[in-house]
Amino acid sequence: PEITRLELSGVLLDLAAVARHLPGAADPASLPWLDPPLPAMVESCHGLLGLLGAVGAEGYLTPLGEELAGAPLHPRLARVMAEGRRRGIAGAAALAAVLVNEGMILRPLPAAPAVTESDVFWQLELFLAGKRRRELPAAVREAFDRPRAERMEALYRQLAEGGGLPSLEKLRLPAEEDLAACFLAGFPDRVAQVRAGRTGRRAVAGSALDRLEL
Numbered sequence: 001p002e003i004t005r006l007e008l009s010g011v012l013l014d015l016a017a018v019a020r021h022l023p024g025a026a027d028p029a030s031l032p033w034l035d036p037p038l039p040a041m042v043e044s045c046h047g048l049l050g051l052l053g054a055v056g057a058e059g060y061l062t063p064l065g066e067e068l069a070g071a072p073l074h075p076r077l078a079r080v081m082a083e084g085r086r087r088g089i090a091g092a093a094a095l096a097a098v099l100v101n102e103g104m105i106l107r108p109l110p111a112a113p114a115v116t117e118s119d120v121f122w123q124l125e126l127f128l129a130g131k132r133r134r135e136l137p138a139a140v141r142e143a144f145d146r147p148r149a150e151r152m153e154a155l156y157r158q159l160a161e162g163g164g165l166p167s168l169e170k171l172r173l174p175a176e177e178d179l180a181a182c183f184l185a186g187f188p189d190r191v192a193q194v195r196a197g198r199t200g201r202r203a204v205a206g207s208a209l210d211r212l213e214l
Contacts (some may be wrong), residue, residue: 084186089174
């Protein structure tokens with residue numbers, strides 16, 4: 001069944017929101033599923049929502065969770081947006097979340113150009129340049145996916161209508177460090193620190209990844 005393969009964080013966040021009016025709905029085991037989700041998946045996704053600060057120990061929404069539940073994006077990307085609001089870069093964080101949600105703005109490149117910024121920040125910059133009809137670097141001009149850019153623009157405008165975001169015309173690039181902090185809030189379990197070990201370098205991360213030999 002498909003439900004045994006799906007990532008359920010968004011579903012569990014919606015159930016936690018419903019539980020405000022229907023006590024017990026936050027517990028997936030209490031619902032009459034046609035095919036119940038795997039307990040391990042439910043536990044993993046509940047753990048992620050707790051890590052994002054969206055739910056408390058009993059599985060009910062926190063004030064932050066209420067904010068995340070209102071966004072039509074995966075809870076991770078909704079958390080990116082929430083952190084952007086806290087840092088005063090709501091528009092840029094929302095657009096970056098849209099870029100990631102839609103698969104980024106560039107089709108695969110035959111050769112990766114030399115880029116010093118993060119890929120999200122760089123493609124955010126390219127999106128805004130394309131939107132404002134600025135000349136794109138020759139290396140990426142042919143890879144710029146304009147139909148996808150139009151979908152991204154439509155989704156951003158949808159978010160802007162309900163979230164008080166600036167128009168794309170008024171949106172400005174943030175400091176890269178601020179945008180990185182927003183993604184750290186949404187992907188706290190995807191961060192690793194490189195340390196020297198006896199057998200070589202190791203990437204040491206949180207609960208999702210213990211050690212990776214480099």
